Amino acid sequence: MSDPAAQKETGQKGSTEKPGKITPAMQQFYDAKKQYPDCVIFFRMGDFYETFCDDARICARVLDITLTSRGRMPDGQEIPLAGVPYHALDTYLSRMISKGYKVAICEQVEDPKKAKGIVKRAVVRVVTPGTVIDAALLSTEKARYLMAVYPDLKKKRVGLSFIDISIGDFQFTEIPSQDMNDGIRSEAARYHPSECIVPEGTGEDLIRFLHLALSLVSSQNPTLFTQESAEEALCRQFGIKEPEDLPCAGYPAGTIAAGAALLYAQKTQFDSLSHIRSVHRSDIGSQLVLDAVTLRNLEVLQNIRDRTEEGTLVATIDMTLTPMGRRLLRRRIAAPLLDPGAINRRLDAVSYCIDRSAVRDEVRTRIHRFPDLERIAGRVSYGNASPRDLVTLASANESVKNLKLVFSTEHDIPEELSDAIAGIRDITPLADIITKAIVEDPPALVRKGGVIQDGYHEELDHLRTISRNGKQWIADLEQQEKERTGIKSLKIKYNAVFGYYIEITKANLASVPDDYERRQTTANGERYTVPALREMESQIATADERLLSLEEEIFKEILELASKEVPALQEIAHAIGKIDLYAGLAEAALKHQYVRPELVDEPTLLIREGRHPVVESSIGGGFVPNDAELSAGSDQILIITGANMAGKSTYMRSVALSIILAQMGSYVPATYARVGVVDRIFTRVGAFDDLASGQSTFMVEMIELATILNHATERSLVVLDEIGRGTSTLDGYCIAKAVLEHLHGKRSKGPRCLFATHFHEIVGIEADLKRVRNCHFAVKETDKDVIFLRKLVPGATDRSYGIHVAQLAGVPASVVTRSEELMKRIMSGEDLMGGSVKRYTQMILLDAGNDPVRESRPDPLREELRSLQVNEITPMQALTILSGLQEKARHP
Structure with a gap:
């Protein structure tokens, strides 16, 4: 070893x-x-x-x-x-x-x-996992971020920074400390950092949370996290004299996090990382907020099953052809916009690519298999670009020039595309030098030699002549010595210890000439040399050694020339990424028959014949579309009832995904879409335990529900699926109803909400709350079967068809049959669910027994219930009150 x-x-x-x-x-x-x-x-x-x-x-x-x-x-x-x-x-x-x-x-x-x-x-x-720049270590085209977290508890702010040194992307933001865990989790879900650093002395609760949320967390010297060191590092990096002129000025916690990330990256790489040219603020206030829970529940970037991209929204619409386009798509889909004007500028670019099919096809032909220019630029700047990187860069120049020519005769190019085209720089002089200097198919490593073209460097050519001629001279000498000595098996060989030598077998030792000088005895014979061989060996060894070092020197000179063009290379990479993204979104819209959404700055939503983009693409046809109509001032809340497996969850997710697509600047799966800009999408769907932090399914549900109720605004979209199913039927029903009342409120407007439930008793709330509407998914019953029509229709239903779904799932026939018998008995009144029970734990089902004294005196539980002002308490207060009443009922 x-x-x-x-x-x-x-x-x-x-x-x-x-x-x-x-x-x-x-x-x-x-x-x-x-x-x-x-x-x-x-x-x-x-x-x-x-x-x-x-x-x-x-x-x-x-x-x-x-x-x-x-x-x-x-x-x-x-x-x-x-x-x-x-x-x-x-x-x-x-x-x-x-x-x-x-x-x-x-x-x-x-x-x-x-x-x-x-x-x-x-x-x-x-x-380190978050500071990888080597091509061999970057196995995918996805961005690889280092995350820095700086909690400023005095100012109640938390600074976050994300840096990918392989492409030079550098972002920062600040979040309130009261939202620290949710904010960190959400930002981490967007960027998927490979590594996180925090200052030593960070609170144990935050460290524990980070270790649960991220794969690698390390504490660093607090001197890395100071305002002075951060401002000095950032000013030096960007050539800015005064800290007040930094892009992060005015955000002290964000500045410290950004400075720490940069200093840590520079420390690990032993390099200034000059290709990192600016830091940008990730402005949460200008983006549709998709927290970690929503990204997970809607499977935007990763599926829930195995955390890969298969079956996700991003995989469904990704028809980009370049690494830069793919990374840009992922950034945009995780952070859609709020400004209708900015969104429409993106949609204009997509529309242009749809309408100009010839231009779109030509663009996609030109950029097909385009190299990862962002990462090549990073390696050039860092100084570890390979000969193949430079050859790839030079060959890409032709595609870049041809791409610009595609648009040269076009008119009325949208602003987004026009800006991208303007970023395509001319690097022909550098490409010409590379083509002239480096062989067409170079080795991966310069140290192996054979990288520089013949005729490019005079001294290199001379050394190669000596090396080639010397080796030919040795081959000629071997033939001459065979003829002179008559030893046909004579060989001239080489090894690193003895250099060149003449090998004679034992059988031919008697024929060795007197001028041969013995160098070594071996088991099979003797090794010799002659003065002429020693002299030529010296020339060849010197030439070969100088040859390799000179090639490295020449390559470094070319690399130095290329490093001066890094800003231009980055601009080209960003331009290609944008053009690729818009052409790819156009291709996806045409393939899946999407429509351009109309964006408005008011809390409304109208989707005609909307579809779930992922489900539709996976089933290959036959998807039943449905309308969605919501308004904060009228049909604010849609209560969806109906059969299990009828399509409630798919419908609600399809609405949310269409909003994400619309606000990121993509066409949507519908025949018409009018989208009132949403500031945040909240989802509470599915059920799982968070065992690592000791939380049950119901506790997880309530924590997520609390986040929704505390942060939803009139411009939000709330998607609630089966609230209250993690506890008893009565508790769950009360919570669900209280949540509906809270979301509706007494105001004239509230968050748009899709509310799926199996508490069929709750549909009566439509009569009490004016902005609530009932609907259900239609089911067709026959004598032998139940057919799910997947069509949303007005009105409520009181059937869930759970037994039928159990049968479809393969539950044993005996269980299904017994379930049907029990259902018939209960529906006819022959049997009561739960049988006769003397004492109940539910507060409104207390059995007073036959005690006449108890019947005659006031019941304190009833009195306390009567005194409650239901419309004036929050859902979380309702939970606390319910718990107290239940405890009193258990211990009267």
Whole structure:
């Protein structure tokens, strides 16, 4: 596993070091570990990266490699060791990062051949899940963010920052501290950070929450999270003299979070990251808020089943062709807009691409398989771009120029597209240099040589001539010596220890000429040299060594020229992403027969023949469309009853998804859509336990319900599915009714709400609340079967057809038959649900028994119920009162 040449340094087996004595190399390791205690140290020794002690145990387990032990600790215990070949570093790094580990690369920083004593080593970079920039470690086109959290409890604000150093995207925002957990969870759901940093000393509650919500959280030195260090770092990064001129000025908590994220990224990369040119505020106030619960329930970015994109909204409408377009689509679908004007500008661009089919087809042809220019620009800036990156960049230039030509003869181009086209810069001079300098199909690594074209550099050509001619000269010498000596098996060979030599087998030793100089005896014969061979060997070795170093020098010069064009490359990448997105949305609209929505700045919603985009695409036809009509001033709340499996949940989700599509600037699945801009979508659907935080299904439901009732506005959309099903029937009914009354309120307007329920008794509330309407999904009954028509019709229903659904699900026939018998008996009054019970825990079902004294005196529970002002209490107060009454009923 390990490099034998490094054994002396580590004091491994075969070393003369006494047990307990730390070798100089191991001291280097301990020094690196002290400097980076939270990292696994990859310690370069010869042809391997070695890991020691606990790091070795981790690597052996994670990488499935052999764990050995060589050398001894000061206490006499053997040192655990595991190593990986240096040429396979990226493969093993990728596996470590994917498992959430940080890795510090401790490299040999001087030539071992020239070192006097121990080879100098130093950590040259730290690779963490949130600061990956290497192409080999970025396995997907998705953005990879580092998140920084700074809670400013004095000012009751929390600063959040997200930075993706692979593409240079840098965002910040602030949230009120009272909404800290919800805000962090929601922003994390949008960005999916791979790593999170917080200042040391952060409260245990927040740390515990972050560990539950995110995969990797680490505490950093508080000096990283100061206003002074943040402003200094950001001003230096963006070339700004005064902190007041920073894009984050006026947001102190956000500024500190942004500064900490930048400093941490620079510290891990040992680089200024000059391609990060600005920081932008993620303005929650200008966006449709989709919190983590809503993103999950509506399966916008990830499905609930296995957290992948399969069966999600983003996967359904994604017809982009470039990595930049895909990332932009994901950003926009997670943060739709509120401004109808801005939304319509995006829709204008989509409409243009729909109407100009020839332009759209040409654009998509030009950008098909376009490279990830954002990440190439990042690697160019960082200095680790490969020869293939530069060749890819140069070849993309032709597509860029042709793309601009597509629009050169077009008129009335919408603003969004026009701005994008203006961002397409001319990088032809750089592309020409790359094409002239680098071979058409270069190796992945410059250190292997063969990267620079013949004829590009005079000295390089001369060295190649010496190398090629020298090797031919050796081949000619071998033939001459065969003829001179008469030894047909004579060979001239090469190895790293002896260089070039003439090999003669034992059977031919008598024919060796006197001028041959013996160099080594082997089991099969002897090895010789001659003065002319030694001289040529020296020339070839010098030429080959200089050849590789000169190629690296030339490549670095080209890389330096390319780094000056990074801003232009980023502008091109952003332009391509926008054009790709609009053409892709147009393609999706045509494929799925979507319609352009009409956006208005009033609390109304009208959708004709709306469909669920994901369900419709998965069933391949036959989806039954439905209308949706809501208004904060009239039909504010829609109570939806009906059969299980009839389509209630699908309908409500389809309405919410259509709003998301409309406000992100996409066409929607309907024949007509008039969307009054929604400021936030709330959802309470499904049921699950949050066992990690000790919360039951019902508690999770109530917490989510509390968030909705405390934050919904007249411009919100509230989607409630089966509120109160996690508790007793009576409690659930009371909660559901109280929630409806609260959402309706006494005002003239309220949040638009879709309310699905199996509490059929609740439909009578339509008579009491003027902005509530009942509807249900139609069912056709025959003598033998029940047919779900999937059509929403006015009015209520009192049937759920649960037994029929159970039969469809494969419940044993005996259970289904018995269920039907029980249902008939209960419906006819022959049987009472629950039988005869002497004492009930429900407050309105108390059995007074036959005690005449109790019957004659006032019942305190009844008196307390009579005194309640139902319309003046909140749902959460109702819960507290119910709990108290129930406790009194249990212990009279």
